[in-house]
Amino acid sequence: MKTLIKNEIQKLRSFVFFLIVTSSQFIAISSSESSEKATDLWSLKRISDHVVPSVEDDSWARNPIDLFILDKMNGNKLHPNKQAHKSKLIRRVSFDLVGLAPSRDEVNDFVSDDSPDSYDKLLSRLLSSPHYGERWGRHWLDVARFGESHGYESDNERPHAWTYRDAVIRALNTDLPFDQFVKLQVAGDIISPKDSLAVSLTGFLSAGSTVTNVDGVDREKANYDKMDDIVSATGSAFLGLTVGCARCHNHKYDPISQEDYYKMVGFFLPGREGDRELEIGEPGSKVKAMVWNGGKKKKNPLLQRGDVEQKGDDVGIGVLTALSADNGDVKSWLSESDQNNGDGRQALAHWLTDTEKGSGELLARVIVNRLWQHHFGEGLVKTSNNFGQVGDRPTHPELLDWLSKELIKSQWKIKTIHKLIMNSSTYMQSVAWDKKRHNIDPENKLYWRREARRLEGEIIRDSIMNTAGTLNKKLYGPSVKPWVSKDAINTGSTNKWPVNVKDGPNTWRRSIYVFMRRSMRVPFFEVFDVPDAMQSRGVRELTTVPTQALMLLNNEFVRSQASHFASSIKNKLGDQDILKLINEAYWRALSRAPTELEITASIELLAKDGQTLENLCHVLFTLNEFCYVD
């Protein structure tokens, strides 16, 4: 009988689930007819002033974030974990902010520092490290679909594209207010034409793929593909909206009309990607930079069904009507002469960041969500590039709004939000797990524990070199092409990567400086889910496949780093005291001393025929603990 009832309940559950799924599928079809009903989309609504909730027992809370989290958790009979041990915390914080493990001294100093502001000092030190910009710049480059070649069949290189990457790193390192950062990426050349950082940030518009080697009508089509790349990236990166879906027809889910789309195209149609000589880096040093060259006002027809042969009326320039106080009109942001002559991108810049008359509040929501995502592994809105109907809803909408307000209040200072998030108990708690709480919230949606997070492909590579002592921490400059096996280099008509490169300090750079060729990603990155830069990417895939294991076990680069690792510790400590060597190896790889058991196992391993210190060093690179941070 009991089983019978259970079965019935199961059926009922399945049925309810079926209703949910099928109704969402129904929406997928029925809404293809029109885009007009979606105007109550949550993300387009104004940010409301949410009162920080008060909870009965707030002893765990360190700041308002925790109160928002506790409020939701308490309703579910959950309680959060205690703070992680300081030795764990510093590894977490270091990887999060600079993408490098803390050194032994750094760990010991922090653990032994009893002063109440020791954690604050740690955060400040890491936030002012130049490696902060490298770590967080890489997150932005995913969103900016940054690559250093045209993509598609011929995939010509763009030798000056690195200047955009450097501009992003510099902007983050100097904590350029985020609204400025956004403005300059769409119109830096107009807003601050004499500022080389501003002008090189316009590389955002040029950074995507470009169809080349086409003629006639195909050339015009290719140009509209480029427009689509820019409009889509602008929508996704800044606003989390899939504006590109309105290219051929009104957006099927979100309130974005085809006319909105083409008005956005109008800002870019007069311009083109190009290079300009700028003073970058050392004072007086001129380099060619990838920029966007704007143009003069131009006729901008709406393309019916996205077809270049079906040109409709000139729609001019404008912004998304659903996010505009002036029904999409941008004249108020432009002088008379701007309206008549320029391409009007400064108006787009203003609209994107204006919290009263434009899309500034959505901009704030989208970026604080990205910050949250990279601190916790998942955003409050899981689909960080899609805040539309098809995207996920926020798990903690009040917290998202509160954080957005904090960002705006802080004059859009990103580092302020990092500190706020990282100072919360929500962030600082341990990974401890128990079955009871797991059963209540198996996916940890309510943040009752911290989850171990896998490092990205770039950071695994950086960590291998950092551990081996070979990492060249030089900042900025043209990209490098490290060694890649011949097998991996396309042996087709054009060689897309140099063969027989000899690795050395010049190529042992942070992975953000590795040349991003769209058709020939470095296999290490390809296998570890680094995106292909064909479109803006908010969330990376996270696969676990045997080809990753083969990379870490057998790849020549990894193997040679293991040798460097072994020689480096032998050079430091001599090769007599095996205990010392094991101890040092563990500290370098895992930011901690080995346990008794690990020491015994390591000694046993080394005692076996044919085993070497190199092998022990190598195996540390493959450990789960090396690639996952608590």
Next chain:
Amino acid sequence: MSINSKINLNSLSRRELLKRSGCGFGSLALSAMMAQEGLLGSQKPSPFTPSKPHFAARAKSVIFLFMYGGPSHVDLFDYKPALEKYSGKSVNDVVKTKGARSAGGLFPSPYKFERHGQSGHWVSDRYPHLAKVIDNTAMLRGVYGHSISHAPALFEVNTGMIRTGFPSLGSWVNYGLGTENQDLPGFVVMYDHRGGPIGGAPNWGSGFLPGAFQGTPVRSRGTPILNLNRPKDVMDGNQRELLDFAGKMNSLHSNDRPAEASLEARIQSFELAYRMQSAAPGALDLNKETDDTKKLYGIEKGNPGEYFGTQCLMARRLVERGVRFVQLYSGGGHGDNNWDAHGSITGNHNKHCASTDQPMAGLIKDLEQRGMLDETLIVWGGEFGRTPHKQGGSGRDHHPFGFTMWMAGGGIKGGSSYGETDEIGYHAAVNRTSIHDVHATILHMLGIDHERLTYHFSGRDFRLTDVAGNVLHDVIV
């Protein structure tokens, strides 16, 4: 602390796994796995251990030929002479539509159709080679899906759901049956040399199933799997010792983090990688094939079938070695690099048909010659078909409301067909076939009852076919 903690951990997570696999199928898997465990004693247990199906299987493995971008059913297999009659007319004048987003007039196929073989299946002149073996296929001409966009449509065909987060067909099959060859991944994905499909890895992901069941992508140009050779200065025995050392450390690490499924999957991936080192090079080495065989698949330098033929031949070599599920993608990246013929049907499909025709026909013939066709199920399809009306100059738009898939081998009744679209190929009209039906049939051929293959997650037992799915008995021998 016991040195055997890895084994304990594995057993623990397998028990957990089995507990989740519900009462029906799970108990079969349970007995098979427990027997294996008891038998092998101290050897490493694996979630891939083959287990018995619910009933006698017709097929041992599946080769899924995925035509990414949306191949046009009305230009390939679903002949619609009525389009001549209605040429240029608005689609809304002929059928009730669900809001056509491209409103070009109805557009007869630019290709010539003829009946072929004893079955009399209609095939367009783009597939001369395939037409010769068409009697092996069962045509499903009344398939429909739920999304008009690539990514959700791909997800539906691959996972049964239009949203992400659900396990793919190949991972369900591996979860249910394990794999015959423990030295190769049970689920291999080869995507097109021009790039992967939209949506990427979730198309072969394991969703909420344990990560070890996800598809392993192999490279589609150059060397298929990199880094297969041990570093020169590491002896085989030494590498095994290193893996054991890492396994021990990893299990200690996992003990404190039992909820992180990816950690366990990662341990499994290293074991599989180790075994692949000896098994994979041979499996994927086409030099072991005769020139005649290569010719059969159209693998000749400069031949349009060069790439896809290579993939098809590798697929045969993989299933020959017991790989359970192989998915091949034709078409990759964006625009006309895949089957997404918005601008011109001939401009797009001429190219893609030519690149797949001989390879597909070669695959069927080769499997037949080797006596493998009976136990290998071939599935052909894209994420949707294309509109009977025109888009752009002479192209067609996405069309999920009625399109064609076909199956061959593996217990499928060659020459049969099921389902029809209306007179212009717009709606699936007769014997409408959902993707759940297609999935239920594929599982059935493998001996799996789609209603009993379940996984408990987030408070309910999930199925590949959700709460739907009918096995298409009309196309089964």
